[in-house]
Amino acid sequence: MANLYDLLAGGFPIDRDKPAFLLGDGSAVSYGELESGAAQVAGHLIARGVEPGDRVALQAEKSVEGVMTYLGVLKAGAVFLPLNAAYTPAEVDYFLGDAEPRLFLTDPAAFVAEARTAEPLAAAVPRADGDLASLIYTSGTTGRSKGAMLSHGNLAANAVALHEIWGFTPGDVLLHALPIFHVHGLFVALHCAFLSGAPMVWLPKFDDAQVLAGLARSTVMMGVPTFYTRLLANPGFSGEMAAHMRLFISGSAPLLESTFAEFEQRTGMRILERYGMSEAVIITSNPLTGERIPGSVGYPLPGVELRIGGGEATGVIEIRGPSVFSAYWRMPEKTAEEFTADGFFITGDVGRQDADGRVWISGRAKDLIISGGYNVYPKEIELVLDEMAGVTESAVVGVPHPDFGEGVVAVVIGAGDEAALIAACRAQLAPYKSPKRIVFVDDLPRNAMGKVQKNLLRERFGSLFMA
Template sequence: MPPGLGAWPARRRLVSPAKTALVHGDGATTTYRQLADGADDAAAVLGGLGVGRGTAVAYLGENSPEFLQVLFGVARLGAVFVPVNTRLAPAEIAHVLTDSGARVLVHDPEFASVAAGAPVTHTVGTADVRRAALPRPGPVEVTMDDPAAILYTSGTTGRAKGAVLTHGNLTWVALNCVVDYDVVSTDVALMISPLFHVASLGMGALPVLLKGGTLVLEKGFEPGRALAAIARHGVTMLSGVPTTYQLMADHPKWASTDLSTLAKLTCGGSPVPARIRDAYERRGLSFSQGYGMTETAPGATALPAAMTRAKPGSVGLPHFFTDVRIAGPGGEPVPPGTVGEVEVAGPNVFPGYHGLPDATTEAFTADGWFRSGDLGYLDEDGYLFIAGRLKDMIISGGENIYPAEVEVLLAEIDGVTGAAVIGVPDERWGEVPWAIVSVRPGATVDTDSVRAFLDGRVARYKLPRHVVIVPDLPRTASGKVRKAELRARYG
């Protein structure tokens, strides 16, 4: 078998054919033999449509066995998998399909109307990729440097860019997770985040399948259903963002749900607020937190659960096979405790953006490190702390304000369910910080109470000049706040 993702199901079919790979729907199961057979069928169907080495194949659908079978079938052909965010507007979906050059779109039945107008040569329903009678193609020579997928960035500013991830990128990030999160073959991972999101795919599904564990696939997140699934299936692993964990802890069934099998909780997107951390610790559960981006497939750092209290606010140490450094304004190295741009290197770092050579060149330093665009610092022990995005930094009266520093504290306020800090033009100071927050129904949060809570915790020039209460913060599929939208609305 050639190297690459396409060989994974076939290897698992040899090693653990009867083991349950997937749980889906209302309890249906798919074994590793069935997963591999489904990937073979998908490869046969797509190969019959002319899909081969380098062909882009898009997938529009929610978490399902077919999503993974098509992914592996595409990889087996040496083609390139393009997962499409189902929450995108039709024009945004068209951009992904056109920009990636996808020739085929595989889709769930509920997206048939969208697929009908898609700018592709062929559209295939998920039911039609399971044709076991078709002859299965032989192995295609694939190297670890060949592209395996194109995943589109969240598009918080401008049009989304396609990050090309190689077979090596996705393999190494899976190995990083196996090492740093201690993934084992007996793990049962509940997938509450969509697989078209790079964190769910690269750090959730692939490491578990690599180790021969079991994935419980959810088509969407609903806190009560997630709690029920944990108890029903003996879930050991769960990944999410602070909002999902908070919604579960706030659910009426939280206290009565059996969580005794849960052993590994990972959280990304932003640091876990202390009140959420405390709620889970009261149930005997601790979080591993991390940091990454699409371009690093996506993991860059991980904070062990045992260090959550010792390093509050940190996103951890570099993953085992990854390196992180901090660069000053001129690209020079800076000492511990100094804020600069976070740069990442390692075999999980992507080779570049699809069809955008200039953007690719700008994304890397002369010595090959990826420039994240994020601001952060390393402490004396090498733990990374994120201060915010370079473009989000607020300069007020000559002082730098890093929004993430204030947002972490805002999340501690009783009643606040989400927070974002943006810069608003000011004649005297140039910019002043405003806080945009969502609150729990019935909670009382206003400018005075927020400023009073923060006073003494941060410098006074960092105190929000005004607090705007909104029903919900606009977010990407990965849970990140769309600050460009907030700046356009309030800035």
């Protein structure tokens, strides 16, 4: 295939005056303006000496100019490296030292303005399926971040599959309140809109009032679980406000079954949960038409092969397919560790696949607790705790224990009696699975996409049993 840019631009509406971005001040940016901006950015990059395969890093707050920069980098045949705007200088130094970008941009508005004087690039630089399109650094919740190498073919395959299975059309309007330094907001959301030539209600971030106003103009919303809990906590969010919406999608972190149930009760609609990761974008999805079961992340996408490693009913999920990345940037040993001999990527996520083919995630393999010689999967305990009165959300970790090796600790947002909650767990779970301690907190540490950082909880409560 050609450059990924050509695939995306091929979905733009014939009438380029149609809006691509609907902004909060009532103005809009058309598809023609987006296309023109990308062409000028591409021309400017080439004039600055950027060659095919060179990395271009961007660390900035969300903006339309940031999207123009992304598309311009693709069109120029370079490799887009998005960085979280919240990263500290020390963190950025690591990424820049590892990726060695030709350019590091922090003000896309100024760069796009500068590019207006450049000769626009008429045709995208040819690229092959296996050529690198983007370098996405993993969130690093368990250690040093790794650069997942995503090719033009990887991103194209995922975009086409999602556009089809989620039923996007030019009549859709996507509410976009996600960041664009991560695969969710950058690839999943933008690509679905672009392939449809659909406009987006473009919000800088999740803001209750702006999202509620944006819903009135939208047909699809993509979000992380926190978006939905915040909507449900807002008394202004009613079923009537969602009545014209056709689809709510959730991902990037597990959706609590209680959130799923409450959302359905409030709106009459079931959230569509899907499962993905930086190394493969989206892997599975609940169906657009058909049963969406709370707790399940649905079926593998077309073209994705999925199996459970080790031959057990529950184990580490392994995947293979056209959207799965090829390697970690400059980490051949790590890459070799993470792929099987027959080419399956070992995701590190523990789960099972039922007889119907649906996938259920139990947690991360690194979060597995071995207590007294028994394997304990935190998700099983969290599901029990999250249904208990007084518990808003829980995170279960294993910390050093003098007798059991690891002791099960539940960190809970909410209030209650520790002994009573432990007793209630023991009524539903085997003793070795039940928490030995429950601690109450106001908040759980999360990364930028809302995933609980269990490594920080293990550090914080690591000495709980060692006194």
